[in-house]
Amino acid sequence: MSDTEIGSQSDTVQPEGQQNDVELKVDGLVKRFGGITAVDSASFEVESGSMTGLIGPNGAGKSTTFHCITGIHRPDGGSVRFQGNDITGIRPYQCADYGLVRTFQIAREMANMTVLENLMLPAKQQSGEQLWRSVMPFARRDVIEEERELLERVWDILEFFEIEHIAEEKAGNLSGGQRKLLEMARALMIEPEMLLLDEPFAGVNPTLEHKLLDHIHELREEGYTFLIVEHDMDLIMENCERVIVMHQGSVLAEGNPETITSNEQVIEAYLGGDV
């Protein structure tokens, strides 16, 4: 039973080659910071159930694009559609309600909360988040019951990521790689449909990187859609079926790994012509 919690979207799994539904559609996105145009009318699509890579040199505007999609920044122009809904400029917490969750380039764990607390936080529809229910004796009974069930789910996810041994640790004491795992586990606790991962492998040692990749593949097979920012080109080429290349705030190229690696412009801009 516990396994199916994670794979709760298994009904949306689509056979290879049939992934035509657009999960996320970004159209003409613009974000300016004073004089800098960090994102300059970027447009791309992410197919449902796909694992799409977003690459580009440092400063290309990848993180800013994520910020604009998830409501951390309000875009200056363009639109974002998720599963057909217009989510342009929504508040970050609404984004999670739609089933779109992101992780941060620099892990943002709640340092003074334990791993367990970190993981119990994001679950949706916790009735105990209403103050009176948590205080009033009769309502609190239900809250406690919910908390028990939630804790079970948390243990499942810890097991999935094989990090049960750090459950009681304060998140601030974890290693860089463990933090990245925690962030992803925490995002999954929302039971999202799509995950935006901003450099999930940065600062992660090769062994853990492999494990993390395995987990991502496993989750993908369960029906999650992934958009992954990463600057290790080889890693993206090996693991993603589609790749989006950003350069100076715009999308330079889009396609499968083969067409991307043979794209002259990409080689010029991204690889600096050293191939």
Place this chain on the structure above:
Amino acid sequence: MSTNATDTRVRLETLWEHDAVKILAIFGVIYLTYALIGLALGYSLDGIVNTLRRMTYLIAVYGMVTLALNLHWGYTGIFNIGIAGFMAVGLYVTMMLAKPTDPAGAAQYAGLGLPMPVAIVGGVVAAGLAGLIVAIPALRLRADYFAITTIAFAEIVRLGITSGALQEFSLFGIELGTGGGRGLIGNYGDPMNVIFELEVFSSFVDLTNSLFGFGPRQARALAYSMVLVIVLTGIYWLIQRTSRSPFGRVLKAIREDEEAAQSLGKNTNHFKIKVFVLGCALMGLAGILWRFRRTGVTPEAFRPHVTFYIWIALIIGGAGSNTGSVLGSGLFVAILFEGPQYFRRLVEQVITFGDAPNTFAGSVAPILSGNTAPFVRYTFEEFQTLQFVLMGVALVFLMHRRPEGLLGHREETAAAIPLIRRSNDDSTAGRGGDSS
């Protein structure tokens, strides 16, 4: 189910014991010390008990406000330096609601003549509303601007009460007044009469009389302090529940990283407003219970130093711990607030001071010729100032040596259940992970 329940009970009990031991030990030492000081000063039994009663009263009031501040700062990271303002709103509204409708004689202005319990509820609600009015526009601001807003609010309240404009006004045809700088007289019956008029209370008076030689007035004061302790316990319970819940978990997450909490689907503004209003309402309640039995109140009682006293108590106890907040209030009152004057009395027992010099210069000059006595005398004469210096030194020392306070290191779990390892028989469905 039943084993689960007993498990939880055992765990909660050990936890409670732990904190209870701490509270009992520290308060035991405080009370014993003050009893001994009373003996040394030659107090009679009723004098000693009265000293301890006054301590209890102060600790209970400071404890209530410190707990409320802990909810703001310790749990949510909301920097409230307008505490005195919310206390003032609570007390003034309650007094204006409770004062009789006919302004007889020296009692100046009329009130609404409502029964005290209604007036108290009114004051608490008013303080909460004041919190709402401050929070809605200001919580969108950066934390430091929010803090400035709160202290500005508190000063506006204090100066507003002081100003002649509100000294006497009419609202919907009803005459009311804050009394301005001259103060407001509490010409209603003793607010505790609900209790004092009980049958059992007369036997309580007899009991205290035979035990400590108390008169009825002292007995009433003692009962009042006891009621405050009960209210303090209630607030402690309320805030403990609030923090050990999914609600409290979001508060903690806001303190840690508000933006990340938002990205995890939490409408943080919503939580911040709720918790700010709750804390302000409790500050209002503490303000009411602090002074509603006095003959009157002046706005001077709500100068900003009240706010800083509460902050000192919180820092001593350790932000983030409710038990710490209560302990911090105890230590603040015993050592920093009441300590200096008792120390002075003790010193005066031993050394008899002559007349103190009138000026600081006059006290320092004799030091040059080797005579320090005038300086010592002057210092003891300027006791208020010395108390502030002592608080400053204590703060610097704490920040240096123990910035996390007495119990701030101990993070209290933000969940409605103890977060424990699940029993082995449940973890058979491991997904290829060994449960080491």
